[in-house]
Amino acid sequence: MAVSRDQIIVAAIQHLNHDPAASIADIAEAAGVSRATLHRHFTSREDLLLVLNHRALDLWKDAQVKAGVEEAVRSGEPAVITTALSEMLSGLIDAAEEYSFVLTDLGMSVPELRERSDELEGRELALYQAAQRAGVLRADLPVRWISNTVYGLLLAVRESLNRGDVARRDLPRVLHETFFRGAGERGTQSGAGERGPGSGGGPQSAGSA
Amino acid sequence: MAVSRDQIIVAAIQHLNHDPAASIADIAEAAGVSRATLHRHFTSREDLLLVLNHRALDLWKDAQVKAGVEEAVRSGEPAVITTALSEMLSGLIDAAEEYSFVLTDLGMSVPELRERSDELEGRELALYQAAQRAGVLRADLPVRWISNTVYGLLLAVRESLNRGDVARRDLPRVLHETFFRGAGERGTQSGAGERGPGSGGGPQSAGSA
DNA sequence: ATCATTTGAGACATTTATGTCGCAAATGAT
DNA sequence: ATCATTTGCGACATAAATGTCTCAAATGAT
Numbered sequence: 001m002a003v004s005r006d007q008i009i010v011a012a013i014q015h016l017n018h019d020p021a022a023s024i025a026d027i028a029e030a031a032g033v034s035r036a037t038l039h040r041h042f043t044s045r046e047d048l049l050l051v052l053n054h055r056a057l058d059l060w061k062d063a064q065v066k067a068g069v070e071e072a073v074r075s076g077e078p079a080v081i082t083t084a085l086s087e088m089l090s091g092l093i094d095a096a097e098e099y100s101f102v103l104t105d106l107g108m109s110v111p112e113l114r115e116r117s118d119e120l121e122g123r124e125l126a127l128y129q130a131a132q133r134a135g136v137l138r139a140d141l142p143v144r145w146i147s148n149t150v151y152g153l154l155l156a157v158r159e160s161l162n163r164g165d166v167a168r169r170d171l172p173r174v175l176h177e178t179f180f181r182g183a184g185e186r187g188t189q190s191g192a193g194e195r196g197p198g199s200g201g202g203p204q205s206a207g208s209a
Numbered sequence: 210m211a212v213s214r215d216q217i218i219v220a221a222i223q224h225l226n227h228d229p230a231a232s233i234a235d236i237a238e239a240a241g242v243s244r245a246t247l248h249r250h251f252t253s254r255e256d257l258l259l260v261l262n263h264r265a266l267d268l269w270k271d272a273q274v275k276a277g278v279e280e281a282v283r284s285g286e287p288a289v290i291t292t293a294l295s296e297m298l299s300g301l302i303d304a305a306e307e308y309s310f311v312l313t314d315l316g317m318s319v320p321e322l323r324e325r326s327d328e329l330e331g332r333e334l335a336l337y338q339a340a341q342r343a344g345v346l347r348a349d350l351p352v353r354w355i356s357n358t359v360y361g362l363l364l365a366v367r368e369s370l371n372r373g374d375v376a377r378r379d380l381p382r383v384l385h386e387t388f389f390r391g392a393g394e395r396g397t398q399s400g401a402g403e404r405g406p407g408s409g410g411g412p413q414s415a416g417s418a
Numbered sequence: 419a420t421c422a423t424t425t426g427a428g429a430c431a432t433t434t435a436t437g438t439c440g441c442a443a444a445t446g447a448t
Numbered sequence: 449a450t451c452a453t454t455t456g457c458g459a460c461a462t463a464a465a466t467g468t469c470t471c472a473a474a475t476g477a478t
Contacts, residue, residue, distance in 0.1 A: 002424070002475075021315060023465060034426045039467070104313045106230060138386075138394050144374035145383050146392050151368060152361030159360060165353035174354050177347075177391075183355050184389030185347050211445075211454070232435060243456045248437065 003033050005041045013052055016101040049107045056099040057116045063091030064123055073126050078134040090172050096154040103155055121147055212242050214250045222261055225310040258316045265308040266325045272300030273332055282335050287343040299381050305363040312364055330356055
Protein backbone atom coordinates (compact mmCIF):
# COMPACT_ATOMS: atom_id res chain seq x y z
CA MET A 1 0.00 0.00 0.00
CA ALA A 2 1.55 3.30 -1.04
CA VAL A 3 1.99 5.95 1.58
CA SER A 4 1.39 9.51 0.54
CA ARG A 5 3.72 12.40 1.22
CA ASP A 6 1.16 13.87 3.60
CA GLN A 7 0.86 10.63 5.53
CA ILE A 8 4.62 10.56 5.89
CA ILE A 9 4.54 14.11 7.19
CA VAL A 10 1.91 13.27 9.80
CA ALA A 11 3.85 10.22 10.95
CA ALA A 12 7.08 12.20 11.06
CA ILE A 13 5.52 14.88 13.27
CA GLN A 14 4.08 12.36 15.68
CA HIS A 15 7.33 10.47 15.93
CA LEU A 16 9.44 13.59 16.41
CA ASN A 17 7.05 14.79 19.10
CA HIS A 18 7.83 11.56 20.89
CA ASP A 19 11.57 11.57 20.11
CA PRO A 20 12.93 14.87 18.81
CA ALA A 21 16.31 13.27 18.07
CA ALA A 22 14.87 10.49 15.92
CA SER A 23 16.93 9.55 12.88
CA ILE A 24 15.78 9.42 9.28
CA ALA A 25 15.70 5.65 9.64
CA ASP A 26 13.46 5.96 12.72
CA ILE A 27 11.11 8.34 10.95
CA ALA A 28 10.90 6.14 7.86
CA GLU A 29 10.03 3.14 10.01
CA ALA A 30 7.41 5.12 11.91
CA ALA A 31 5.91 6.21 8.61
CA GLY A 32 5.89 2.65 7.30
CA VAL A 33 8.15 3.36 4.34
CA SER A 34 11.76 2.61 3.51
CA ARG A 35 14.57 5.14 3.78
CA ALA A 36 14.81 5.20 0.00
CA THR A 37 11.16 6.13 -0.32
CA LEU A 38 11.47 8.82 2.32
CA HIS A 39 14.36 10.19 0.28
CA ARG A 40 12.18 10.18 -2.82
CA HIS A 41 9.82 12.56 -1.06
CA PHE A 42 12.38 14.69 0.79
CA THR A 43 15.86 15.41 -0.46
CA SER A 44 17.33 15.41 3.04
CA ARG A 45 16.52 15.32 6.73
CA GLU A 46 17.01 19.06 6.72
CA ASP A 47 14.47 19.38 3.90
CA LEU A 48 11.93 17.31 5.81
CA LEU A 49 12.36 19.40 8.95
CA LEU A 50 12.01 22.57 6.88
CA VAL A 51 8.64 21.33 5.62
CA LEU A 52 7.50 20.43 9.14
CA ASN A 53 8.56 23.78 10.54
CA HIS A 54 6.71 25.61 7.77
CA ARG A 55 3.61 23.61 8.57
CA ALA A 56 3.85 24.64 12.20
CA LEU A 57 4.18 28.27 11.16
CA ASP A 58 1.14 27.82 8.91
CA LEU A 59 -0.87 26.70 11.93
CA TRP A 60 0.41 29.58 14.00
CA LYS A 61 -0.72 31.96 11.29
CA ASP A 62 -4.07 30.19 11.03
CA ALA A 63 -4.57 30.55 14.75
CA GLN A 64 -3.96 34.26 14.53
CA VAL A 65 -6.29 34.65 11.58
CA LYS A 66 -9.08 32.59 13.14
CA ALA A 67 -8.77 34.46 16.40
CA GLY A 68 -9.16 37.68 14.44
CA VAL A 69 -5.93 39.15 15.76
CA GLU A 70 -5.65 41.91 13.18
CA GLU A 71 -9.31 42.90 13.47
CA ALA A 72 -8.95 43.05 17.23
CA VAL A 73 -5.91 45.30 16.96
CA ARG A 74 -7.79 47.62 14.61
CA SER A 75 -10.96 47.72 16.67
CA GLY A 76 -9.24 48.57 19.92
CA GLU A 77 -12.32 47.28 21.77
CA PRO A 78 -11.47 45.58 25.08
CA ALA A 79 -14.09 42.87 24.61
CA VAL A 80 -12.93 42.11 21.07
CA ILE A 81 -9.31 42.07 22.12
CA THR A 82 -10.03 39.81 25.08
CA THR A 83 -11.82 37.36 22.84
CA ALA A 84 -9.02 37.43 20.30
CA LEU A 85 -6.44 36.79 23.02
CA SER A 86 -8.43 33.90 24.44
CA GLU A 87 -9.03 32.29 21.09
CA MET A 88 -5.43 32.69 20.10
CA LEU A 89 -4.27 31.04 23.34
CA SER A 90 -6.65 28.15 22.85
CA GLY A 91 -5.52 27.78 19.26
CA LEU A 92 -1.93 27.72 20.39
CA ILE A 93 -2.67 24.80 22.71
CA ASP A 94 -3.77 22.75 19.74
CA ALA A 95 -0.68 23.71 17.82
CA ALA A 96 1.57 22.99 20.80
CA GLU A 97 -0.01 19.58 21.05
CA GLU A 98 0.27 18.76 17.38
CA TYR A 99 3.75 20.17 16.72
CA SER A 100 5.25 20.04 20.17
CA PHE A 101 8.80 19.21 19.07
CA VAL A 102 8.94 22.36 16.94
CA LEU A 103 8.77 24.52 20.08
CA THR A 104 12.35 23.62 20.84
CA ASP A 105 13.62 22.59 17.41
CA LEU A 106 16.92 24.31 16.76
CA GLY A 107 16.27 24.28 13.03
CA MET A 108 14.09 27.33 13.45
CA SER A 109 17.15 29.52 13.11
CA VAL A 110 17.14 28.95 9.35
CA PRO A 111 16.64 32.42 7.78
CA GLU A 112 13.38 31.72 5.93
CA LEU A 113 11.83 30.26 9.06
CA ARG A 114 13.29 33.02 11.22
CA GLU A 115 11.66 35.65 9.02
CA ARG A 116 8.24 34.04 9.09
CA SER A 117 8.47 33.51 12.83
CA ASP A 118 9.48 37.12 13.42
CA GLU A 119 6.58 38.33 11.31
CA LEU A 120 4.06 36.21 13.18
CA GLU A 121 5.49 37.29 16.50
CA GLY A 122 5.25 40.88 15.33
CA ARG A 123 1.51 40.42 14.94
CA GLU A 124 1.24 38.99 18.42
CA LEU A 125 3.21 41.90 19.80
CA ALA A 126 0.78 44.28 18.12
CA LEU A 127 -2.06 42.45 19.82
CA TYR A 128 -0.41 42.65 23.22
CA GLN A 129 0.23 46.35 22.71
CA ALA A 130 -3.38 46.94 21.77
CA ALA A 131 -4.45 44.88 24.77
CA GLN A 132 -2.35 47.02 27.05
CA ARG A 133 -3.81 50.23 25.58
CA ALA A 134 -7.30 48.82 25.99
CA GLY A 135 -6.68 47.95 29.62
CA VAL A 136 -6.99 44.23 28.98
CA LEU A 137 -3.36 43.49 29.77
CA ARG A 138 -1.31 45.25 32.38
CA ALA A 139 0.88 47.94 30.85
CA ASP A 140 3.84 47.53 33.18
CA LEU A 141 5.06 44.33 31.54
CA PRO A 142 7.08 44.63 28.32
CA VAL A 143 5.18 43.15 25.39
CA ARG A 144 8.22 41.09 24.39
CA TRP A 145 8.20 39.58 27.85
CA ILE A 146 4.51 38.76 27.41
CA SER A 147 5.29 37.10 24.08
CA ASN A 148 8.05 35.05 25.67
CA THR A 149 5.70 34.20 28.53
CA VAL A 150 3.16 32.80 26.07
CA TYR A 151 5.92 30.71 24.55
CA GLY A 152 6.98 29.49 27.98
CA LEU A 153 3.41 28.63 28.90
CA LEU A 154 3.09 26.60 25.72
CA LEU A 155 6.08 24.60 26.89
CA ALA A 156 4.28 24.15 30.18
CA VAL A 157 1.36 22.85 28.14
CA ARG A 158 3.68 20.49 26.31
CA GLU A 159 5.20 19.18 29.53
CA SER A 160 1.79 18.77 31.11
CA LEU A 161 0.54 16.77 28.14
CA ASN A 162 3.65 14.63 27.80
CA ARG A 163 3.67 13.75 31.49
CA GLY A 164 -0.07 13.49 31.93
CA ASP A 165 0.11 16.20 34.59
CA VAL A 166 -3.07 17.94 33.48
CA ALA A 167 -6.15 16.56 31.76
CA ARG A 168 -6.27 17.73 28.16
CA ARG A 169 -9.69 19.28 28.61
CA ASP A 170 -8.43 21.37 31.55
CA LEU A 171 -5.57 22.93 29.64
CA PRO A 172 -7.46 25.85 28.13
CA ARG A 173 -8.76 26.90 31.52
CA VAL A 174 -5.49 26.59 33.41
CA LEU A 175 -3.57 28.31 30.63
CA HIS A 176 -6.03 31.20 30.45
CA GLU A 177 -6.18 31.58 34.22
CA THR A 178 -2.42 31.48 34.57
CA PHE A 179 -1.82 33.89 31.73
CA PHE A 180 -4.42 36.45 32.79
CA ARG A 181 -4.34 36.09 36.58
CA GLY A 182 -1.19 34.21 37.53
CA ALA A 183 -0.84 31.51 40.14
CA GLY A 184 -1.12 33.79 43.14
CA GLU A 185 -4.23 33.78 45.25
CA ARG A 186 -6.39 36.72 44.24
CA GLY A 187 -5.61 39.75 46.34
CA THR A 188 -2.37 38.31 47.60
CA GLN A 189 0.55 40.65 47.29
CA SER A 190 3.00 39.46 44.75
CA GLY A 191 6.13 37.82 46.02
CA ALA A 192 8.43 39.84 48.18
CA GLY A 193 10.61 40.36 45.16
CA GLU A 194 13.78 39.72 47.05
CA ARG A 195 16.21 37.83 44.85
CA GLY A 196 17.44 34.57 46.20
CA PRO A 197 21.12 33.81 45.91
CA GLY A 198 22.43 32.32 42.67
CA SER A 199 20.47 29.17 42.62
CA GLY A 200 19.09 26.06 41.07
CA GLY A 201 18.09 25.57 37.50
CA GLY A 202 14.45 25.06 36.86
CA PRO A 203 12.88 21.66 36.52
CA GLN A 204 14.87 19.52 34.14
CA SER A 205 11.71 18.05 32.84
CA ALA A 206 12.43 19.07 29.29
CA GLY A 207 12.70 16.14 27.01
CA SER A 208 11.13 13.81 29.50
CA ALA A 209 9.09 11.17 27.75
CA MET B 210 49.17 27.98 30.61
CA ALA B 211 47.34 24.90 31.91
CA VAL B 212 43.58 25.06 32.06
CA SER B 213 41.90 23.48 35.04
CA ARG B 214 39.00 21.08 34.87
CA ASP B 215 36.75 23.70 36.46
CA GLN B 216 37.74 26.32 33.91
CA ILE B 217 36.89 23.88 31.17
CA ILE B 218 33.51 23.29 32.75
CA VAL B 219 32.76 27.00 32.92
CA ALA B 220 33.76 27.51 29.30
CA ALA B 221 31.74 24.49 28.22
CA ILE B 222 28.60 25.81 29.91
CA GLN B 223 28.97 29.23 28.37
CA HIS B 224 29.56 27.81 24.93
CA LEU B 225 26.67 25.36 25.13
CA ASN B 226 24.37 28.15 26.31
CA HIS B 227 25.28 29.91 23.09
CA ASP B 228 25.16 26.81 20.89
CA PRO B 229 23.51 23.77 22.47
CA ALA B 230 24.54 21.59 19.53
CA ALA B 231 28.25 22.47 19.81
CA SER B 232 30.62 19.58 19.17
CA ILE B 233 33.41 18.34 21.42
CA ALA B 234 35.81 20.13 19.09
CA ASP B 235 33.87 23.38 19.48
CA ILE B 236 33.83 23.07 23.24
CA ALA B 237 37.54 22.30 23.40
CA GLU B 238 38.29 25.36 21.31
CA ALA B 239 36.06 27.54 23.44
CA ALA B 240 37.82 26.24 26.54
CA GLY B 241 41.22 26.91 25.00
CA VAL B 242 42.42 23.30 25.14
CA SER B 243 42.89 20.54 22.61
CA ARG B 244 40.42 17.72 22.09
CA ALA B 245 42.96 15.33 23.60
CA THR B 246 43.15 17.38 26.76
CA LEU B 247 39.39 17.61 26.99
CA HIS B 248 39.34 13.84 26.72
CA ARG B 249 41.87 13.60 29.53
CA HIS B 250 39.39 15.37 31.77
CA PHE B 251 36.17 13.76 30.51
CA THR B 252 35.92 10.28 29.10
CA SER B 253 33.27 11.29 26.58
CA ARG B 254 30.91 14.04 25.50
CA GLU B 255 28.21 12.20 27.38
CA ASP B 256 30.36 12.23 30.51
CA LEU B 257 30.93 15.98 30.21
CA LEU B 258 27.22 16.65 29.78
CA LEU B 259 26.49 14.45 32.79
CA VAL B 260 28.81 16.58 34.89
CA LEU B 261 27.21 19.80 33.65
CA ASN B 262 23.71 18.53 34.28
CA HIS B 263 24.64 17.49 37.81
CA ARG B 264 26.03 20.94 38.41
CA ALA B 265 22.76 22.47 37.29
CA LEU B 266 20.89 20.18 39.64
CA ASP B 267 23.27 21.20 42.44
CA LEU B 268 22.32 24.83 41.87
CA TRP B 269 18.63 23.99 41.79
CA LYS B 270 19.02 22.24 45.12
CA ASP B 271 21.02 25.17 46.50
CA ALA B 272 18.29 27.56 45.45
CA GLN B 273 15.72 25.51 47.29
CA VAL B 274 17.88 25.27 50.39
CA LYS B 275 18.73 28.96 50.42
CA ALA B 276 15.11 29.92 49.89
CA GLY B 277 14.24 27.76 52.88
CA VAL B 278 11.75 25.67 50.95
CA GLU B 279 11.51 22.85 53.47
CA GLU B 280 11.25 25.20 56.42
CA ALA B 281 8.50 27.08 54.66
CA VAL B 282 6.58 23.89 53.98
CA ARG B 283 6.90 22.91 57.65
CA SER B 284 5.94 26.32 58.98
CA GLY B 285 2.80 26.67 56.91
CA GLU B 286 2.96 30.45 57.50
CA PRO B 287 1.73 32.47 54.49
CA ALA B 288 4.42 35.11 54.89
CA VAL B 289 7.19 32.54 55.21
CA ILE B 290 5.89 30.61 52.24
CA THR B 291 5.58 33.75 50.12
CA THR B 292 9.15 34.70 50.89
CA ALA B 293 10.36 31.19 50.10
CA LEU B 294 8.54 31.24 46.77
CA SER B 295 9.93 34.62 45.85
CA GLU B 296 13.46 33.74 46.76
CA MET B 297 13.24 30.46 44.94
CA LEU B 298 11.99 32.19 41.78
CA SER B 299 14.79 34.73 41.93
CA GLY B 300 17.32 31.99 42.49
CA LEU B 301 15.96 30.13 39.51
CA ILE B 302 16.54 33.17 37.31
CA ASP B 303 20.23 33.04 38.14
CA ALA B 304 20.33 29.34 37.41
CA ALA B 305 18.40 29.78 34.18
CA GLU B 306 20.91 32.41 33.14
CA GLU B 307 23.97 30.39 34.05
CA TYR B 308 22.82 26.98 32.78
CA SER B 309 20.28 27.98 30.18
CA PHE B 310 21.00 25.16 27.75
CA VAL B 311 20.25 22.56 30.42
CA LEU B 312 16.58 23.64 30.43
CA THR B 313 16.08 21.91 27.10
CA ASP B 314 18.95 19.43 27.13
CA LEU B 315 17.63 16.01 26.15
CA GLY B 316 20.32 14.33 28.18
CA MET B 317 18.26 14.88 31.29
CA SER B 318 16.42 11.65 30.62
CA VAL B 319 19.43 9.70 31.92
CA PRO B 320 18.14 7.76 34.96
CA GLU B 321 20.45 9.26 37.59
CA LEU B 322 19.61 12.76 36.46
CA ARG B 323 15.93 11.88 36.14
CA GLU B 324 15.87 10.71 39.74
CA ARG B 325 17.52 13.83 41.13
CA SER B 326 15.28 16.04 39.05
CA ASP B 327 12.17 14.24 40.21
CA GLU B 328 13.26 14.57 43.83
CA LEU B 329 13.89 18.28 43.50
CA GLU B 330 10.62 18.79 41.71
CA GLY B 331 8.91 16.84 44.48
CA ARG B 332 10.14 19.43 46.95
CA GLU B 333 8.81 22.23 44.79
CA LEU B 334 5.48 20.49 44.54
CA ALA B 335 5.35 20.29 48.32
CA LEU B 336 5.96 24.02 48.48
CA TYR B 337 3.20 24.76 45.97
CA GLN B 338 0.81 22.53 47.92
CA ALA B 339 1.68 24.29 51.15
CA ALA B 340 1.25 27.61 49.39
CA GLN B 341 -2.21 26.63 48.22
CA ARG B 342 -3.20 25.49 51.72
CA ALA B 343 -1.89 28.76 53.14
CA GLY B 344 -3.87 30.81 50.65
CA VAL B 345 -0.75 32.13 48.95
CA LEU B 346 -1.40 30.34 45.68
CA ARG B 347 -4.76 29.71 44.18
CA ALA B 348 -5.99 26.20 44.86
CA ASP B 349 -7.80 25.67 41.59
CA LEU B 350 -4.62 25.10 39.59
CA PRO B 351 -2.98 21.65 39.79
CA VAL B 352 0.41 21.87 41.49
CA ARG B 353 2.03 19.97 38.64
CA TRP B 354 0.73 22.61 36.27
CA ILE B 355 2.24 25.29 38.51
CA SER B 356 5.57 23.45 38.44
CA ASN B 357 5.45 23.25 34.66
CA THR B 358 4.49 26.92 34.56
CA VAL B 359 7.59 27.84 36.54
CA TYR B 360 9.65 25.81 34.08
CA GLY B 361 7.98 27.58 31.16
CA LEU B 362 8.56 30.98 32.71
CA LEU B 363 12.24 30.15 33.11
CA LEU B 364 12.31 29.52 29.38
CA ALA B 365 10.68 32.90 28.93
CA VAL B 366 13.51 34.29 31.06
CA ARG B 367 16.05 32.52 28.87
CA GLU B 368 14.49 33.85 25.68
CA SER B 369 14.29 37.36 27.10
CA LEU B 370 17.96 37.29 28.06
CA ASN B 371 19.17 35.75 24.81
CA ARG B 372 17.25 38.24 22.69
CA GLY B 373 17.75 41.25 24.92
CA ASP B 374 13.98 41.59 25.23
CA VAL B 375 14.06 42.51 28.91
CA ALA B 376 16.74 44.20 30.96
CA ARG B 377 18.42 41.72 33.28
CA ARG B 378 17.60 43.79 36.35
CA ASP B 379 13.88 43.80 35.45
CA LEU B 380 13.60 40.02 35.22
CA PRO B 381 12.91 39.29 38.89
CA ARG B 382 10.07 41.79 38.94
CA VAL B 383 8.42 40.70 35.70
CA LEU B 384 8.78 37.04 36.58
CA HIS B 385 7.30 37.53 40.03
CA GLU B 386 4.46 39.68 38.74
CA THR B 387 3.64 37.28 35.94
CA PHE B 388 3.79 34.23 38.17
CA PHE B 389 1.70 35.67 41.00
CA ARG B 390 -0.66 37.99 39.09
CA GLY B 391 -0.52 37.06 35.42
CA ALA B 392 -0.47 39.42 32.47
CA GLY B 393 -4.10 40.46 32.73
CA GLU B 394 -5.01 43.88 33.96
CA ARG B 395 -6.03 43.63 37.62
CA GLY B 396 -9.74 43.09 37.93
CA THR B 397 -10.16 42.09 34.32
CA GLN B 398 -12.07 38.89 33.82
CA SER B 399 -9.88 36.16 32.55
CA GLY B 400 -10.13 35.26 28.92
CA ALA B 401 -13.42 34.06 27.59
CA GLY B 402 -12.10 30.54 27.68
CA GLU B 403 -13.44 29.69 24.29
CA ARG B 404 -11.03 27.43 22.48
CA GLY B 405 -9.85 28.66 19.14
CA PRO B 406 -9.73 26.21 16.27
CA GLY B 407 -6.72 23.95 15.95
CA SER B 408 -4.11 26.56 15.44
CA GLY B 409 -0.63 27.90 15.33
CA GLY B 410 2.29 26.85 17.39
CA GLY B 411 3.72 29.37 19.69
CA PRO B 412 6.66 31.58 18.85
CA GLN B 413 9.44 29.53 17.31
CA SER B 414 11.96 31.56 19.16
CA ALA B 415 13.51 28.54 20.82
CA GLY B 416 17.13 28.19 20.02
CA SER B 417 17.32 31.65 18.58
CA ALA B 418 20.69 33.15 19.27
C1' DA C 419 -1.84 -11.37 -18.62
C1' DT C 420 0.99 -7.60 -19.54
C1' DC C 421 3.06 -3.33 -18.95
C1' DA C 422 4.19 0.80 -16.23
C1' DT C 423 5.19 2.74 -11.99
C1' DT C 424 6.56 2.69 -7.34
C1' DT C 425 8.76 0.71 -3.54
C1' DG C 426 11.93 -1.97 -0.41
C1' DA C 427 16.26 -3.93 0.43
C1' DG C 428 20.65 -3.45 1.11
C1' DA C 429 25.13 -2.36 -0.57
C1' DC C 430 28.00 1.40 -0.97
C1' DA C 431 29.73 6.13 -0.39
C1' DT C 432 30.04 10.28 2.19
C1' DT C 433 30.02 13.09 6.13
C1' DT C 434 30.55 14.33 10.67
C1' DA C 435 31.57 13.54 15.23
C1' DT C 436 33.81 11.09 18.63
C1' DG C 437 37.44 8.47 20.77
C1' DT C 438 42.37 6.71 20.93
C1' DC C 439 47.14 7.01 20.53
C1' DG C 440 52.09 8.26 20.14
C1' DC C 441 55.37 11.58 20.40
C1' DA C 442 57.47 16.14 20.15
C1' DA C 443 56.87 20.40 22.39
C1' DA C 444 55.72 23.09 26.20
C1' DT C 445 55.44 23.80 30.89
C1' DG C 446 56.52 23.19 35.69
C1' DA C 447 59.47 21.69 39.48
C1' DT C 448 63.91 21.16 41.39
C1' DA D 449 70.40 22.65 33.32
C1' DT D 450 67.87 18.64 34.07
C1' DC D 451 64.04 15.92 34.90
C1' DA D 452 59.03 15.10 35.35
C1' DT D 453 54.62 16.11 33.94
C1' DT D 454 51.25 17.87 30.95
C1' DT D 455 49.66 19.30 26.61
C1' DG D 456 48.85 19.88 21.53
C1' DC D 457 48.97 17.97 17.18
C1' DG D 458 47.40 15.18 14.01
C1' DA D 459 46.99 10.61 12.38
C1' DC D 460 44.14 6.85 12.84
C1' DA D 461 40.10 4.13 14.23
C1' DT D 462 35.29 3.76 15.26
C1' DA D 463 30.54 4.85 15.10
C1' DA D 464 26.43 6.64 13.52
C1' DA D 465 23.72 9.00 10.43
C1' DT D 466 22.78 10.41 5.98
C1' DG D 467 22.60 10.18 1.06
C1' DT D 468 22.89 7.49 -3.40
C1' DC D 469 22.15 3.79 -6.28
C1' DT D 470 20.65 -0.53 -8.50
C1' DC D 471 17.53 -3.98 -9.14
C1' DA D 472 14.08 -7.38 -7.85
C1' DA D 473 9.59 -7.30 -5.95
C1' DA D 474 5.29 -5.29 -5.26
C1' DT D 475 1.62 -2.61 -6.73
C1' DG D 476 -1.39 -0.34 -9.94
C1' DA D 477 -3.41 0.38 -14.52
C1' DT D 478 -5.07 -1.44 -18.66
